[in-house]
Amino acid sequence: MKSEEQFLELIDTYFPRDHEFLKLGRGDDCAILAANEYCVSSDLFIEDVHFRRDYFSAADIGYKALAVNISDIAAMGAKPVAFSLDLMAPADLDNGFWDEFFKSMSMLARQSGLALAGGDLSRADKLGVSITIFGVAGGSGTFISRGNASPDDLLFIVGDIGLARSGLMALEATGVAAREVLPAAVMAHLRPKPKVMIGTLLNAAGVTSLMDLSDGLARDLPRLLGPERGADLTIEETTLHGNVLSFAQTIGTAPLEVAMLGGEDYALLGAVSPDALDKVGSVPGLKIIGTVTESAGITLNGAPFTATGFDHFGK
Amino acid sequence: MKSEEQFLELIDTYFPRDHEFLKLGRGDDCAILAANEYCVSSDLFIEDVHFRRDYFSAADIGYKALAVNISDIAAMGAKPVAFSLDLMAPADLDNGFWDEFFKSMSMLARQSGLALAGGDLSRADKLGVSITIFGVAGGSGTFISRGNASPDDLLFIVGDIGLARSGLMALEATGVAAREVLPAAVMAHLRPKPKVMIGTLLNAAGVTSLMDLSDGLARDLPRLLGPERGADLTIEETTLHGNVLSFAQTIGTAPLEVAMLGGEDYALLGAVSPDALDKVGSVPGLKIIGTVTESAGITLNGAPFTATGFDHFGK
Known part of the structure; x- marks a missing residue:
């Protein structure tokens, strides 16, 4: 992939900009999220630490980088709504790689009801993804945290x-x-x-x-x-x-x-x-x-x- | 720095867990943010792309990684309130480095009214920081976006x-x-x-x-x-x-x-x-x-x- 514009076009191909909780989507200094309460989590997914390109396809990487973040929302008993994507991209990966990567990530995002709210792109020696994800409370109106277990539970x-x-x-x-x-x-x-x-x-x-x-x-x-x-x-x-x-x-x-x-x-x-x-x-x-x-x-x-x-x- | 626990202890030394907009702070699957609307932005800060260790001190790196994110909140005319920190840490950096890094980042955070809401840590070959930052509207109740300029403005x-x-x-x-x-x-x-x-x-x-x-x-x-x-x-x-x-x-x-x-x-x-x-x-x-x-x-x-x-x- 040669330019930032190519990346942004590819991202626009796969990820819609609109979501009921996104008052302002990608493309500004910030996105604007509108709900009373959000749960928020971040996870890194880094080449040769969390995955290897030997046996992870581009589609596997795009999928898992997002999946591990969605799991943190699930662990609050919450509903995922939006995420922010910081992408570290080595120069040797071609357009075909990125197409598979974003297609796979966007499929999981769509299935999970997630909008891509924004992010950043940078060159790096190794492929890396840092995602911050946002969720809202479901029907119960509450989030489930840790540390509340009582004896005999x-x-x-x-x-x-x-x-x-x-x-x-x-x-x-x-x-x-x-x-x-x-x-x-x-x-x-x-x-x-x-x-x-x-x-x-x-x-x-x-x-x-x-x-x-x-x-x-x-x-x-x-x-x-x-x-x-x-x-x-x-x-x-x-x-x-x-x-x-x-x-x-x-x-x-x-x-x-x-x-x-x-x-x-x-x-x-x-x-x-x-x-x-x-x-x-x-x-x-x-x-x-x-x-x-x-x-x-x-x-x-x-x-x-x-x-x-x-x-x-x-x- | 030898273990994840050492990192977390150092982070706890410098960054308070509480903030008026943080209903649940660090240490769970997610943090919980409570305000009606948030503006959100992410920026990467990567060794040999955004900075060099030759002439950036540990304190400079910790400062600037956060400062560039705060600037996006300033650019919405908003008030920064919390951030999430994904840190990629090479093995060769010693405790003294990290102490300077976090001390400097936490000083800027305190001056700016920012709580550290959560994040992730990973080994990596090069030092890298991915921050997602959250802001709320100030007295005006509004955020200022781009693209609304009229002729003669x-x-x-x-x-x-x-x-x-x-x-x-x-x-x-x-x-x-x-x-x-x-x-x-x-x-x-x-x-x-x-x-x-x-x-x-x-x-x-x-x-x-x-x-x-x-x-x-x-x-x-x-x-x-x-x-x-x-x-x-x-x-x-x-x-x-x-x-x-x-x-x-x-x-x-x-x-x-x-x-x-x-x-x-x-x-x-x-x-x-x-x-x-x-x-x-x-x-x-x-x-x-x-x-x-x-x-x-x-x-x-x-x-x-x-x-x-x-x-x-x-x-």
């Missing part, structure tokens, strides 16, 4: 744990050939599905805490609970995805360890009062994985569990 | 043009030694002052269009005017900063060419009806530079002017 997840990590590790080990061997795991890594509808249902059902799993259950669960609470988890191997079991066998690790370390699952993790259990019971795919305890510390199937998920800065 | 600038470009070119040619020779120009490049107060005054005075000059007057003026309008400019060399005159002489270029090409001036450019001239007349530093014409095309001191400012993707 039930903990639940919606979505697979350890599946995306299995896909990542298989892709790193064997490249695109992993698509044949562990198709669901690879797709979970390349094309995670943000659970907006599920988040809305959980919100309506009155769950007390909710978050999305980006760094693995082992690291993220303490973030949901806060420093004062712990959890007793009961997770049967049989509830894990078949691709997680296969992958764990291949590398000679316990499947539950793969599941707990997780990383980029974008499953939803939450807590709900036992009284509200019948209300969340109808949410598709919801699995109860344990209970909140009075004091800190986590047990898994009766044994103390200590492990760490993924730290971008560690090691 | 007066065009004005507040701030120096060509000064930051002179500083950049001198720094590129001679490194930090340029600080001695062209101190004002170098400071204009390293530490541009966002004109929030001026923007608010211009808004109250009823200007019709406003923007900030980031790519030079030659490129930015057509963006203010829109495709249908043109301008007759009258700019005397004597109104340019002495450092621009010196620099132009050194490189053997006409000072007005340096001024028109500009780039990263972060001066404000706007249009005002002649009827409202007395109202804007009291705004400090405001200079009338011409009038809006019925049809497209720009003249400078009576001669047709065609030139281009800076395109990040050009050449």
Whole structure:
């Protein structure tokens, strides 16, 4: 792609400028958003840190950069409405690449009801995307934050744990050939599905805490609970995805360890009062994985569990 | 800096979590902003594209990454309230660097009334900052966009043009030694002052269009005017900063060419009806530079002017 104008034309081809919550769209110093309350989140998606061009297509990159942001809106039980796109573009990527990238990103945006509100473009050595996303409260009028879980609340997840990590590790080990061997795991890594509808249902059902799993259950669960609470988890191997079991066998690790370390699952993790259990019971795919305890510390199937998920800065 | 936790602790040291417009601050999946309307803008600030570590100190980088974003809020005649920070951090920068970086950014944030609402951190080969900033309308209750200028409206600038470009070119040619020779120009490049107060005054005075000059007057003026309008400019060399005159002489270029090409001036450019001239007349530093014409095309001191400012993707 040769000029900024070419980028802007391509963006205009794929992303409409109008949205009910956008009072002023792209092309000015700022966009203007009009609603009473917004929830806002930002995520980076950087080449050779969050993805590799070896096995991510242009369409995969455009999709996932936005999907991981939408997942944060889902984790508030909210409705995504607009996003801002800061794009770092290496000089070697051709028009065909960008066409696929924006087409894929815009399809996900349209499905999710998202307008592109603005952003910035820059040359860079490596491809990188920084997205800031905006959501509004759904029918309940509320957002669900973390840290409100009470002792004896039930903990639940919606979505697979350890599946995306299995896909990542298989892709790193064997490249695109992993698509044949562990198709669901690879797709979970390349094309995670943000659970907006599920988040809305959980919100309506009155769950007390909710978050999305980006760094693995082992690291993220303490973030949901806060420093004062712990959890007793009961997770049967049989509830894990078949691709997680296969992958764990291949590398000679316990499947539950793969599941707990997780990383980029974008499953939803939450807590709900036992009284509200019948209300969340109808949410598709919801699995109860344990209970909140009075004091800190986590047990898994009766044994103390200590492990760490993924730290971008560690090691 | 070794771990994500160290970064987050440092950020907590410098940036308070609370702000009147932040219903929920950092640390959850999203922050929650509560106001009726927000103006929103994003800007990238990337090593070796927007700045060089040779002559930008850690404090300069932390300052300017935020300042260029605040300038977009100023250009709407609005009041900055919160920002989100996506930080790409190379492994070789030590704790001292980050302390200076955050201290400097937080000083500007505090002066400008800005809370840090959230963000993301990632390793990267080069240092990069992506900021999304939020502003609210001031006393007038309105935002000033571009493209509303009518024929015979007066065009004005507040701030120096060509000064930051002179500083950049001198720094590129001679490194930090340029600080001695062209101190004002170098400071204009390293530490541009966002004109929030001026923007608010211009808004109250009823200007019709406003923007900030980031790519030079030659490129930015057509963006203010829109495709249908043109301008007759009258700019005397004597109104340019002495450092621009010196620099132009050194490189053997006409000072007005340096001024028109500009780039990263972060001066404000706007249009005002002649009827409202007395109202804007009291705004400090405001200079009338011409009038809006019925049809497209720009003249400078009576001669047709065609030139281009800076395109990040050009050449």
